[in-house]
Amino acid sequence: MTADTTPPSAHTFAALRPRLFGIAYRMLGIRADAEDVVQDAWLRWDRGEQSSLQSAEAWLVTIVTRLAIDRLRAAKAEREAYVGWWLPEPLVELDERTPEAQAELAGELSVAFMWVLERLAPEERAAFLLRQVFDHDYSEVAALLGKSEAACRQMVHRAQQRVQQEQPRQQVGRDAHRSLLAKFLEAARSGQPDAIQALLAENIELVGDGGGKVPSFLEIVHGVERIAELYWGMLAKFPGQVAYRGATVNGEPGFLRYVNGKLESAQAIRTDGSRITGIYAVRNPDKLAGVPQTLPA
Structure with missing residues (x-):
């Protein structure tokens, strides 16, 4: 040996x-x-x-x-x-990981969570992550950032308020998340707006990121009917060419959308357990380089 x-x-x-x-x-x-x-x-x-x-x-x-x-x-x-809204580059897995690896990935990594983090200043973001996600003591955070413990506590408190205000923390089991996503994909494939609308919360928002490289929404899209129409409209515009593939996106159930066999977007959803409250669609090709570009078998 x-x-x-x-x-x-x-x-x-x-x-x-x-x-x-x-x-x-x-x-x-x-x-x-x-x-x-x-x-x-x-x-x-x-x-x-x-x-x-x-x-x-x-x-x-x-x-x-x-x-x-x-x-x-x-x-x-x-x-x-940046042209339009900035979303993180999605970390996409096509196959399920072990429960242990999945838990490590999913810990405060969702696209919805990182979308909110973008509102924080760099040091505020670091203090919040180190304390709330990686469980460092305030003394460690203070030494790391070169600030007093009191200042770090204040930064974390402000960040926590901002995050909670923009994305109320809701514990949703993975099975419930996956089940709701499966129903949504089935409805999206069917092209029936009513079936899609039934799965969307009244306060739903859709955020698109094209980065100026491909067409996307420059404003956040709101409204059950409007968002359902967008998914129905894709099938009407590209009959027989739209395909959805379930995937793990940033540690949570999400999906990839292909048009004519080519990757069009990676999408993550936020849910309250019974309805979809947010959809985050990354279309910027620079952020999709690590995702299968053609429809997997």
Whole structure:
């Protein structure tokens, strides 16, 4: 048997990499940017002196968070000039993962949740994620951000209020989410507006992201009838060419839509358990590069 010559520092980093990517992706919403941040952290880790560190995890989380804050600040101007609404690049899986992996992915990763995070300032977003999602103590958050505990508590409190106001927290089981999605896809395939409307909440919103690369909505779409008409209209416009494929989108049941066998969008839904309250449709091709471009068998 060949001896493992990988240095212990590389094993340590590999073990922490999923957590580091999770922080970077939730901060930035773009897979490549998150991977760049993690790679930069690795280079600093590999060149540094690890033996003097009290906690490898604390050091790496600090580096990744600060790099992500800097990158998000730089990206803010670009996102303000973005054509239409900005949604995160979806993380799409066509096959079900193990329950353990699914739970790790789904923890506050949904497109709906990240859509709300875009309203937060970079440091506020970091403080909120580290405390509420990754369960760091306020003393750790304060040391990481170079601020007082009181300031961090205030940032997290403000962020929590903003998130709760824009997306009230509702515990919806995965089976209920999947069941409602299946009914919605069946209705969308049928082209019957009434069947689609029956599954939509009165306060539903539809957010589209085309990034100026493809046609999409420049305003948030509201209204049960209008949104149902959009899905019915696709079948009318492309008879026999529209296909839906269920997928896991950011850890939750979602779907891909294909037109004439080619990927048109990746869509995530938000639900209260009985009706769909939000639909988030990513159409920008730059954000769909990691998704199967042709209809899978």
